[in-house]
Amino acid sequence: MDKIKKIAPNSVNISKLKLTDFRNHSFTSIITDKKFIALVGKNGSGKTNIIEAISMFASGKGLRSAQLSEQSNINGNGGWSIFMEVKSSNGVTKLGTGIGSPQIIDGKARQCRIDGKFLKSPRQFSECIGIIWLTPQMDGLFIGQRTDRRKFFDKLVHLIEPGHEENIKSYERLIMQRNKVLMDADNKISWLDNLEKQISKLSVNIIISRDIAINQLNKIMDAEVKNNLFPSAKIIMREELGNINKRSSMIEIEAELQQLFYQSRVRDRESNRTSVGPHRTDFTLYYNKNNMYAENCSTGEQKNLLVSLILAEARVYQEINNGVSPVLLLDEITAHMDNDRVSNLFEQIGEIGSQTWLTGTSENLFDYIWDKTDIFNINKGKLSHRTP
Numbered sequence: 520m521d522k523i524k525k526i527a528p529n530s531v532n533i534s535k536l537k538l539t540d541f542r543n544h545s546f547t548s549i550i551t552d553k554k555f556i557a558l559v560g561k562n563g564s565g566k567t568n569i570i571e572a573i574s575m576f577a578s579g580k581g582l583r584s585a586q587l588s589e590q591s592n593i594n595g596n597g598g599w600s601i602f603m604e605v606k607s608s609n610g611v612t613k614l615g616t617g618i619g620s621p622q623i624i625d626g627k628a629r630q631c632r633i634d635g636k637f638l639k640s641p642r643q644f645s646e647c648i649g650i651i652w653l654t655p656q657m658d659g660l661f662i663g664q665r666t667d668r669r670k671f672f673d674k675l676v677h678l679i680e681p682g683h684e685e686n687i688k689s690y691e692r693l694i695m696q697r698n699k700v701l702m703d704a705d706n707k708i709s710w711l712d713n714l715e716k717q718i719s720k721l722s723v724n725i726i727i728s729r730d731i732a733i734n735q736l737n738k739i740m741d742a743e744v745k746n747n748l749f750p751s752a753k754i755i756m757r758e759e760l761g762n763i764n765k766r767s768s769m770i771e772i773e774a775e776l777q778q779l780f781y782q783s784r785v786r787d788r789e790s791n792r793t794s795v796g797p798h799r800t801d802f803t804l805y806y807n808k809n810n811m812y813a814e815n816c817s818t819g820e821q822k823n824l825l826v827s828l829i830l831a832e833a834r835v836y837q838e839i840n841n842g843v844s845p846v847l848l849l850d851e852i853t854a855h856m857d858n859d860r861v862s863n864l865f866e867q868i869g870e871i872g873s874q875t876w877l878t879g880t881s882e883n884l885f886d887y888i889w890d891k892t893d894i895f896n897i898n899k900g901k902l903s904h905r906t907p
């Protein structure tokens with residue numbers, strides 16, 4: 520059964536991937552010109568490790584949020600590296616990241632390069648490639664920690680509004696300073712005023728970026744995308760921003776926020792935290808058909824909602840990047856999904872045109888896309904290409 524027709528013209532595809540001493544892969548090399556790459560093997564064989572390696576080319580610490588030292592092959596010499604070639608209409612770009620053993624011991628950051636040039640941060644990889652993932656660890660996202668949810672949604676926002684994660688980082692640093700100054704016995708009022716002014720400025724940027732990204736995602740999730748079996752939904756933000764009026768001008772919002780932080784000083788000093796602001800925002804999805812928030816939906820429904828969200832994200836990304844689709848990493852996505860949905864998922868991805876890396880324990884999970892798929896069997900960190 521083959522329903523996939525349209526392939527986006529401007530896709531960005533990983534054509535080569537090399538892992539050296541990354542987790543249980545002493546050396547793994549993949550060369551592909553396919554849209555779908557299926558990594559097949561038993562539990563613990565090293566499938567997720569491969570897509571974790573790709574996720575190191577997104578901002579942050581990758582899909583496991585791991586420490587650099589955890590990622591070094593325990594039988595290696597302490598460091599690790601990942602290299603890939605990305606093919607797009609601009610030709611081939613070489614991306615690399617990694618760290619040596621002495622640097623890990625010294626607590627240094629990993630190195631990141633594009634075509635040999637060093638980057639300040641992995642965030643800059645997003646100029647070459649957009650990466651979106653869905654893993655089984657995210658199954659509990661809607662019922663788990665608010666912080667995890669916020670991080671996840673902020674990542675989605677960042678792919679649509681590129682300065683967002685930088686703003687969040689700076690904002691969080693300032694909030695920590697504010698908490699410290701508040702606790703200081705002879706806290707300097709002028710210092711606090713100044714900090715809250717900066718915090719308010721960044722807050723406005725963060726709030727606006729989130730609003731822009733979420734409006735675009737909601738527009739797509741609300742529209743009936745043709746033949747989409749994944750549910751129509753809406754992202755809901757639960758913000759703790761007092762009564763500020765988000766329709767005001769940026770300068771007015773900034774002033775209102777500054778007032779809000781000022782008013783919460785006494786309370787915040789007592790609780791040793793900042794009780795208001797965009798770092799308190801929570802996100803959820805509202806499932807339109809069931810009139811229900813995601814946290815109250817069944818496990819399967821929650822997964823399908825997440826798939827809706829990821830597909831919408833890919834579509835928005837494509838819209839704002841001249842038709843270039845992001846690379847998708849879908850770990851164990853077909854587990855517990857009915858056949859109709861599996862084939863529909865592949866059909867939707869085919870329309871978007873994203874190169875997609877999939878994992879699974881059996882080859883026949885990928886029957887629907889066998890002719891577009893490179894299958895690699897993995898056993899204890901060793902790969903073999905399955906020739907048809």
Ligand SMILES: Nc1ncnc2c1ncn2[C@@H]1O[C@H](COP(=O)(O)OP(=O)(O)O)[C@@H](O)[C@H]1O
Pocket residue numbers: 541542543544560561562563564565566567568569589590591592593594878
């Ligand atoms: N730093 C490391 N060095 C060597 N092996 C590792 C390292 N980190 C994890 N592993 C091993 O990798 C395997 C898990 O790989 P993973 O990719 O999660 O498997 P799966 O194929 O089930 O997705 C486990 O056997 C684990 O012990």
Ligand SMILES: [Mg+2]
Pocket residue numbers: 563566567568850878
């Ligand atoms: Mg796995």
